[in-house]
Amino acid sequence: MQNNPQKSNTLISCGSYSWGGLEMFSLETARKLADKGMNIKILCSTDSRLCREAEVNGIETLPYFGKNVNIPASINKLRKYLKNSNTNVIHSNHSHDLWVLTPALKWAGSKTKLFLTKHMASGVKKNDLMHRYLYNRIDGVFAISTYIQQSVKNTTPVPENKIILLPVGIDVVRFNKNRFNAKEVKMELGLPVDKLIIGIVGRMTPGKGHEEFLEAAKILNTKYEDRIFFLVIGSASFGEAEYEKRIRTIAVKLNLKNIKFMGHAEIPEKSMTAIDILSFPSHDESFGRVLLEAMALEIPTAASGFAGVLDITIENETGLLFKPKDASSQADALEKLITNKELRDKFALAGRKRAEEVFTIELMINNLIKHYTS
Numbered sequence: 001m002q003n004n005p006q007k008s009n010t011l012i013s014c015g016s017y018s019w020g021g022l023e024m025f026s027l028e029t030a031r032k033l034a035d036k037g038m039n040i041k042i043l044c045s046t047d048s049r050l051c052r053e054a055e056v057n058g059i060e061t062l063p064y065f066g067k068n069v070n071i072p073a074s075i076n077k078l079r080k081y082l083k084n085s086n087t088n089v090i091h092s093n094h095s096h097d098l099w100v101l102t103p104a105l106k107w108a109g110s111k112t113k114l115f116l117t118k119h120m121a122s123g124v125k126k127n128d129l130m131h132r133y134l135y136n137r138i139d140g141v142f143a144i145s146t147y148i149q150q151s152v153k154n155t156t157p158v159p160e161n162k163i164i165l166l167p168v169g170i171d172v173v174r175f176n177k178n179r180f181n182a183k184e185v186k187m188e189l190g191l192p193v194d195k196l197i198i199g200i201v202g203r204m205t206p207g208k209g210h211e212e213f214l215e216a217a218k219i220l221n222t223k224y225e226d227r228i229f230f231l232v233i234g235s236a237s238f239g240e241a242e243y244e245k246r247i248r249t250i251a252v253k254l255n256l257k258n259i260k261f262m263g264h265a266e267i268p269e270k271s272m273t274a275i276d277i278l279s280f281p282s283h284d285e286s287f288g289r290v291l292l293e294a295m296a297l298e299i300p301t302a303a304s305g306f307a308g309v310l311d312i313t314i315e316n317e318t319g320l321l322f323k324p325k326d327a328s329s330q331a332d333a334l335e336k337l338i339t340n341k342e343l344r345d346k347f348a349l350a351g352r353k354r355a356e357e358v359f360t361i362e363l364m365i366n367n368l369i370k371h372y373t374s
Contacts, residue, residue, distance in 0.1 A: 008372060009039045009085065013092035013101060015065035018238065019049040020203060021289055022119050025168065026050060026093045030059050032365045043078070043090070043097075064100070071099055078104035082112065089372045091115045095122075098134040105137060113372065117142040117166070120286050121151035121307075132157045140371055142166040144287045145308035164371065167311060168287050169364030172356050175296035180273040189262065189274055192229050196338060199231040199275035201268065201290045202282070204244040209281025209304060211250060215327035216279070216334060218254045224338055230259040233271055268293070275299050277337045277344065280309065283324055288312050292359050295319070295351030300344040302333035312359070318350045 010033060014026040026042065027050060034040045044051040045065040054061045064077040078100060081087075090101055090112055098116070105112060116138055126135070135156055141163050143149035152163050186193050198220075200213045210232070217230045236244035251259055265271040272278075278294040280303035285291075287308040294301050295318060303309045305321030313319040320336060323329035337344050 008088045008369075009041075010089040010091060010372065011041050011043045011062065011087060013043040013090055013097045014050055014094045015043075015045045015048075015097045015100070016050065016094050017045055017048045019053075020237065022093055023048075023050045023053075025117075025119070027053055027057065027059075028171075028361070029091075029093075029365070029368070030054065031057060032361055033368070034059060036365065036369065038369075065097070074100045075104045075107070079108045082108035082110045087112045089113045089115065091117070091368070091372075093117050093119065098138075102134045102137045113139045115140050115142060115371065117144065118148050118152050119144055121148055121284075122155045125155050127155075127157050138162065140164050142368075142371075144168050145311045147307040147311070148286050166364065166367055167359055168289055168292070169359055169361035170289065170292055170296055170355065171361045172296050172352075175269045175293050175355075177273055177297045177299075180270050182273050185270060185274045189231075189260070189271065191231065191260065191274055195227055195229045195258075196276045197229050197231050197274055198277045198279060198334060198338075199233060199272070200279050200281065201233040201265075201272060201275075201294070203234050204232075204236045204247055205240055206243060207283045209283055209325070210247045212281050212325060212327040212330055213279055214247070214250050214254055214256060214259075216281075216331040217256055217259065219327065219331040220334060220338070221256070221258065223335070225258060228258065228338060230256065231275060232259065232261045233263075233265050233268070235264040269297065272297055272299065277302070277334060279330060279334060280304060281322075281324075281330055282309070285309055291319075292355055296355040296359075298348040298352045300337050300347035301351065302330065302337060304330075312354075314350075314354070318354050319347050 012026055012030040016023055030040045030042050041060045041062055042054045043062045046063040051061050051063050064074050066074055114137055118141055135158050141152055141158050143152055143165050149163055149165050183193050191197055202208050278299045278301045280291045282304055285308050291303050292312050301319040303313050304324040306324045315321045320333040322333040
């Protein structure tokens, strides 16, 4: 058994061309593993944002993935690399990578361990012959929540003993409210310092609940407009500019004058410090990293009570839950926080404590290494 992580040559694989939580997680995992002394390279797609960001961070890349039509070429590149390297582990964060990883490992005759982290649920069963071939090579599947764990059990041929619950970890040193002065951040962002800032954070993409958030804001304004202000942090994903335009139009139609659309935050932990209450109305979130980051920042939260959120929020102990896709239920939960400072303070402390005890990046990385080397 290999017990010394410093001797491990590991490839972190993510062939996605997007730049969101999945890709950022891949980069952050690679960086933290490298900090542990492991020899890390990132297997990525040519000209992808992940490839560029990895190089900026001083992590060697293998840009072997291409478009779907280039799968045979990608397989051949990786096969040659594996035959001429001492790679101990390949850890993929993108299921589609298996179309390259599994055949490349087989044709290279490699005994390299193969792990997959499942970040998203699937509604399609993958028990056909081809998917059995792809998944049978896997040594373990890391599910980021119990919701995803159940999805993997229901939709893939992976044996239950190979499905491992391993939540996403965050850097609680980075997401620490004491790094910033909340009043100064509010002033810098042009927000009123004498009002409660109710925020939503995340990509502006369908399913994140922006519509219900705006409807809840309209409801809350009927009672508390003089006490509250709304902040939207985040921008549209690639190709979804029309969706963002529609969300902004809804805010105008609802006559929401006490709202600011900030756009993308280069330093999210700083911008989030301006928020006094976070709403997390996502319809079907596999995990809910933003929710966890807010808890680490001691921001009291109200979240949609479904899917991966249930692994993070303990109702009435670390935050409130409301009905998914229900603006009235969301408004009711937010009203409890607006009107009860004692409750806000309770959730702020309890949320930070839960983040520190259960969801740190250090804990996640140590568990990864344990599975890599067992």
